[in-house]
Amino acid sequence: FHYGHPDVFDRLFHITRGGISKASRVINLSEDIFAGFNSTLRRGNITHHEYMQVGKGRDVGLNQISMFEAKVANGNGEQALSRDIYRLGHRFDFFRMLSCYFTTVGFYFSTMIVVLTVYVFLYGRLYLALSGLEKSLLQQAELKKNLPLEAALASQSLVQLGLLMALPMVMEIGLERGFRKALSDFIIMQLQLASVFYTFSLGTKTHYFGRTILHGGAKYRATGRGFVVRHEKFAENYRMYCRSHFTKGLELMMLLLVYHIFGGYAAKDFISYLLVTFSMWFLVGTWLFAPFLFNPSGFEWQKIVEDWDDWNKWINSRGGIGVPASKSWESWWEEEQDHLKVTGFRGRLLEVLLSLRFFLYQYGLVYQLNIANGNKSLIVYGLSWLVIVALLMVLKVVSVGRQKFSADFQLMFRLLKALLFVGFIAVLAALFLVLKLSLKDLFACILAFLPTGWALLQISQACRPLVIWTGFWDSVRALARGYEYMMGLILFTPVATLAWFPFVSEFQTRLLFNQAFSRGLQISRILAGGKRQQS
Secondary structure, eight states: BTBBBOOOOHHHHHHTTTTTTOTTTTEEEOOHHHHHHHHHHHOOOOOOOOOOOOOOOOOOOOHHHHHHHHHHHHHHHHHHHHHHHHHHHHSSHHHHHHHHHHHHHHHHHHHHHHHHHHHHHHHHHHHHHTHHHHHHHHHHHHTTTOHHHHHTTTTTHHHHTTHHHHHHHHHHHHHHHHHHHHHHHHHHHHTTTTTHHHHHHHHHHHHHHHHHHHHOOOOOOOOOOOOOOOOOHHHHHHHHHHIIIIIIHHHHHHHHHHHHHHHHHHHHOHHHHHHHHHHHHHHHHHHHHHHHSSSSTTOHHHHHHHHHHHHHHHHHHOTTTOOTTTTTHHHHHHHHTTTHHHHHHHHHHHHHHHHHHHHHHHHHTTTTTTGGGOSSSSHHHHHHHHHHHHHHHHHHHHHHHHHHHHOOHHHHHHHHHHHHHHHHHHHHHHHHTTTTOOOHHHHHHHHHHHHHHHHHHHEEEEHHHHHHHHEEEHHHHHHHHHHHHHHHHHHHHHHHHTTTTTTHHHHEEEEEEEHHHHHHHHHHHHHHHHHHOOO
C-alpha cells in the first residue's frame, strides 16, 4: 500500500524498476500519480477493482476541501513540468494521449483557461470602453440598424450563464433515471448553492496550478479530518483565501465598476450591462463571500465581534523569529512570498510583467477625468505618476515619523500627522475650487491609483533584494499592511451588516445543516443566553 492510499503494488516489479518512493517531495508531491506514470512507462499493467465500501475520513468543511484542492493543484502543476508526462505524451497513441490529458494535466489547464478568459474578456471590454470604441460602435449600429453588430457585442450573455457546463450532467441523469428527475436534481443543486461552491473551487485550482507553473515550490498541506461544525475566524479565512480569491475578486470588481461607469452599455441601459456582466458579478461575489457563507455561525453577531477583535490583534502584531503566521500579519506576509524565494529570474520577470497590466489600466483611466479637459498628451499620464509619488512620499514620512517619534515624542508625531492631514485637505480644496475637480473624478482617481499601488507592491516583492538594498523595504511592508487592512474592511463590512439581522443567521444554519442539527443549535443558543443572563 502507498502511504494511506488504497493502491496495491507489485513489490518485486517496482523495486527492480526504480522503487515506489521518489526522490523529491516537491516535484513528486502526488506520489500515487507518479507511481502510475512509472508503471506505465515501464510497460506495467494497472487495473481498477471495485470493492465493498469501507469507512474513511473525508473532507467536509470548505477550508479542508480548499487545502486538499490546493495540494492536488500544486501536484498537478509539478506533473505538467515533469519529464514523466513529457515521455508519456511522446509514447502514447492518440486516444490514450487524449485520455491521459483529460485525467491529469488537461482538467487543471482547462480550468486555468476559463479564468484567464474572464480576465481577457474584462480587460478587452475595458479597452473598448476607455478608448470610446464601444460607444461609437453602438451608435453606428443604432444609426444603421445593424442588428448583427449589436448581437455580436452582447453575445457573451448567452454563453456566460454557465448552463452549458451542467448540460452533460443533466443528460446523463436524464438517460439513467429520467429527465424529470434530472431537472429536479439540477434545481436542488442550485438551491444547495452548488454553483457557488463550484465557482469558488475554480479559483482555488487556478491559483495554485498557475503559481506552481510560474514558480514551482509545491508543498504538502495537512488537511486533517476534524469536526468541521466549528466556526472559522475571519482572520483564518482571510489568511487562507486572500491571495487565491480575495485579491483577484477585488480586481475583477474594480474592472466591472469602471466598465459600468465608462462603458457604452451602461450609457445605453442598465439591463444590457447586466446581461453582459451578470456571470462576472456572480464570480466576484462568490470569490469574495463564499468562505463566510459556508462558515458555520458566520453571521452570528457575537462571533462577528470576536472575529473583529481577533483580526485587529492579528494584523497589528509584529512578526519575528519563531512567531507563527496565525499570530502575526508580518509572519504571514513573509510566508506568502516563499514562492518568490525559490523561483528563478524568469519567474520574477513574469511576475513583474503580469503586474504591468495595472499601469495600462491606470493609463486608460486618467484620460477619462474631467480635469484633463480632453487632453490626450503623455503629460497627463506623467502628472498622475507625480500624484502617486507624492502620496508614497507622504506614507514614507509617516512611516519614518512613527519609528522616530511614536515612542518618545508622541506629541511631535501627532503634530506631524495633523499637518499632513491639513495639507491634504488644502490641496483637495484647491483642486475642487481652481481646477473644477468633481466627485466622479475623485472616485475615478481612487479606482486608478489603488491598483497602481498594488502593482508597485507586487513588483517590489519580486525585486526584493534590490528593494532591501535601497532601504525601502520597511515602507513596502507599511504600504502592504495598509492595503491588507483596507481589503479586510471591504470584506468584513457586508458580513457585519448582514449579522445585524437575526434571520440571516437562521437561514444560513438551515441551509448548511439538516433539520435536527439546526434545531439542536438553536436550543443551545437559547440555553447559552439563559446562562449568560443568570451569571
